[in-house]
Amino acid sequence: MRISFHGAAQEVTGSCHLVTCRGRNILIDCGMFQGRHELVDDNAAPFGFDPAAIDLVLLTHAHLDHCGRLPLLVKRGFRGEIIATSATRDLARLVMLDAAHLQEEEERHDHRHGRNGGAHRALYDTMDALDAVDRFGREAAYREPLELFPGITATYFEAGHILGSASIRLDLEEHGQRRKVLFSGDIGPDDRPLLNDPDPPGDADVVVMETTYGDRDHRDLDASVEEFLSAVRHAGSRGGNVVIPTFALERTQELLWFLREGMEAGKLPRALEVFLDSPMAISATRIFQRHPEAMRPELAGMIAHGRDPFALPQLHFTRETQESIALNEIRSGAVIMAGSGMATGGRVRHHLLRNLARPECSVIFVGYAAEGTLARIIIDGAKEVKLFGEHVPVRARIHTINGFSAHAGRADLHRWLARTGNPRKVFLVHGEPKSMQAFARDLDPERVTMPKPHESYAL
Template identity: 70%
Template sequence: MKISFHGAAGEVTGSCHLVECNGRRILIDCGMFQGGHDLHEDNAAEFGFEPRDIDLVLLTHAHLDHCGRLPLLVKRGFSGEIISTAATAELARLVMLDSAHLHEEDARRHHRHGERGGNYEPLYDTMDALDAVDIFGRKVGYHQRIKLFPGIAATYFDAGHILGSASILLELDEDGRKRRVLFSGDIGPCDRPLLNPPVPPGDADVVIMESTYGDRDHRSLDSSVSEFLAAIHRADEHGGRVIIPTFAMERAQELLWFLRQGMEDGRLRSSMRVYLDSPMAISATRIFSRHPEAMRAELAGMIRDGQDPFRLPKLHFVHEARDSMLLNRGDAPSIIMAGSGMCTGGRVRHHLRHNLGKAESSVIFVGYAAAGTLARIIIDGAREVKLFGEQIPVRARIHTINGFSAHAGAGDLKRWHARTGTPERTFLVHGETRALEALCRALGPERTEIPQMHQSYEL
C-alpha cells in the first residue's frame, strides 16, 4: 500500500493523489493548476503516472482545481469509472465543458495572433470533456459505504465546502494489513447559510488534509455580510455601479441569498437591479434547486415548497455576451456579478475595464485571490492595471471582504482534525507555504508532513 502526490503538493491547486492497494490504482481528484501566470505547460505536463493504469477516480467535488484535468486524463487513456455525489457529477459536467470551451478559445486566439507558433493546441476540447462526463458512474450518497475492489471500500462524508462536496474515507486491507485513509477534500466553515457544516468521519490512520487557510481565521460571517451590504448601499447612494467578481459555484448563490436578505430587511433598495452575468453561475444556480438533499434544512424546505431562495425582485440572468456588453452603457446604479472570481478571465474583466476608472463605482472582492492574479493585484493596491492592452487607472472604491470563504479557517481546520482520532501521519496539501507550515506546527510536526510534487510514501 502506498500513496503518491501529483498535485496540490506544496502549492494550492491541482489536487491529485494516487493510492495503490492490492494491485489497484485509485486516483482521488484530478484537478487543474491555477494561478496568475500561464500554467498551460504545467497542466499539459505528464501526470506522474500512466493514465491507462488507473482503475478508478474518486472525486471530492467539482471545483476546477479538483476536476479540471479529468478530460485530459481520459484523453490520455483513462477508461475507468469516476465516482462522486450526484450534485458533484452535475456541477463537474458544467465545469469541464466550460473549461474545454476556454481552452478552445485560447487556442484560437493564439493561432489568430500567431503566438507560440502555429502548433498550439488546446489542453483538451469539448469532445474530451464529454468523454469524461460519459464515464461518471455510481452516484454516492453521504455515509454510504461502497465496495470498490476486494479489500478496498470508500465512504463519502459531507465536507460542507460546495454543493455535493465530500471528504472520502478509504478502508484498505492488503495481506491482513488494514488502514483507514482519509482525504479531507476541501473543508467548509461551520457557519455557511446554504450548506450543512462539515462532518468529520471519525478515526483514521492516515489523513490527507487541505491547508488553504491553515495560518489564519476568517472574519465572522455576520460582520462580513453587514460590510457587504453597507458597501453596496453606499455605492447606490452615490449613484455608482457595483462590480462583484464572483465564483460561479457556491459564492454566487450565497451572495444572491444575502442580497435577498438585505432587501427583505430594508438594508438595500428592493428596486436595485442585480445582474448575474455568468452563464456558468446561472446553470449552477439551477443545479442547486435540484439538490435540496445537499443543503441546510431551511433552504431545502423552501425548494421543496416550490420557492426559489435565490430570486430577487430585479434579478436578471445575462446569458449572451452581447447583452453583457450592453450593461456598461449608461450610469444607472446596479450590481453586476460576473466571473471569474480571481479576474483571470471571463466577463468581469470587461466590466472592470469600464468601471475601475470611475470614482463613483465600487469593486467588491469576496473570495480567495491567488498571488499574481488580477484580483490580487487590485487588492494589493495597484494604482493602474493592464486590461485588453490598455492601462486602466484604479479610481473605484475597492472592498475586500474575507469572511465569505468556502474554506474553513485555521480554527475550524484544527477542530476538524481533532475529530479524526490520533492519526499516525497527516499529510498537508492544498496550501501556500506559510499556511502549510503554520498548520504543520499546530498539528505537531512529528506526525505531520508536507509532501512535494510526485513524492511517494508507504502506507
C-alpha cells in the same frame, strides 16, 4: 499500500493524489492548476503516472482545481470509472464543459491574431469533456460505504464546502495490514446559510488535509454580510456600479441569498438591479434548485414549498455575449456579478475595464485570490493594472471581504482534524507554504508531512 502527490503539493491548486493498493490505482481528484501564467505549462505536463493505469477516480467536489484535468486524463488514456455525489456529478459536467469552451475560445483568439501555438493552446476540447462525463458511474451518498474492489472501500462524508462536496475515507486491506486513509477535499466553515456543516468520520490512520487558510481565521460572517450590504448601498449613493468577481459555484448562490435577505430587511432597495453575467453561474443556480438533498433542511424546505431562495425582484440573467456587452452602457445603480472569481478570465475582466477607473464605483472581492492573479494584484494595492492591452488606473473603491470564504479558517480546520480520531500521519496539501507551515506548528512534528510534487510514501 502507497500514496503519491501529483498536485496541490506545496501549492493551492491542482489537487491530485494517487493511492495504490492490491495492484489497483485509485486517483483522488484530478484538478487544474490555476493562478500564475507559468501554470499553463504545469497543466500540460505529464501527470506523473500513466493515465491508462488508473482504475478509478474518486472526486471530492466540482471546483476546477479538483476536476479540471479529468478531460485531459481521459484524452491521455484513462478508461476507468469516476465516482462522485449526485450534485458533484451535475456541477462537474458544467465546469468541465465550460473549461473546454473557454480553452477553445482562447485558442481561436490566438489563431486570429497570428499566435499559433501560443500560451492559450487548449489542453482539451468539448468532445474530451463529454468523454470525461461518460466516465462517471456510481453515485456516492454520504456515510454509505462503496466497495470499490475486494479489500478497498470508499465512504463519502459531508465537507460543507460547495454543493455535493465530500471528504473521502478509503478503508484499505493488503497483506494483513489495514489502513483508514482520509482525504479532506476542501473543508467548509461551520454555520453557513446554504450547506450542512462538515461531518468528518471519527477514525483515520492517515489524513490528507487541505490548508488553504491554515494560517488565519475569517472575519465573522454577520459582520462580513453587513460590510457587503453597506458597500453595495454606498456605491449606489455615489452614482456608481458594483462589480463582484465571483465564483460560479456556491459563492454566487450565497451572495444572491444575502442580497435577497438584505432587501427583505430593508437594508437594500428592492428595485436594485442585479445582473448575473455568468452562463455557468446561471446554470449552477439551477443545479442548486435540483439538489435540495445536499442543502440545509431550511433551504430544502423553501424549495419544496415552491420558494426560490435565490430570486430577487430585479435579477437579470445575461447568458448571451451581446447581453453582457450591453451592460457596458450602464453607468450607475447596477450590481454586476461575473466570473472568474480571481479575475483570471471570463466576463468580469470586461466589467473591470469599464468600471475600475471610476472612483464612484466599487469592486468587491469575496473569495480567495491566489498569488499572481489579477484579483490578488488589485487586492494587494496596485495603482494600475493591464486589461486587454490597456493600462487601467485603479480608482474604484476596493473591498476585500474574506468572511464569505467557502474554506474553513484555521480554527475550523483544527476542529475538523480533532474529529478524525488520532491519525498517525497527517499530510498537509492544498495551501501556500506559509499557510501549511503555520498550521503544522500547532501539530506534532513527528506526524506531519508537507509532500513535494510527485513524492511517494508507504502507507
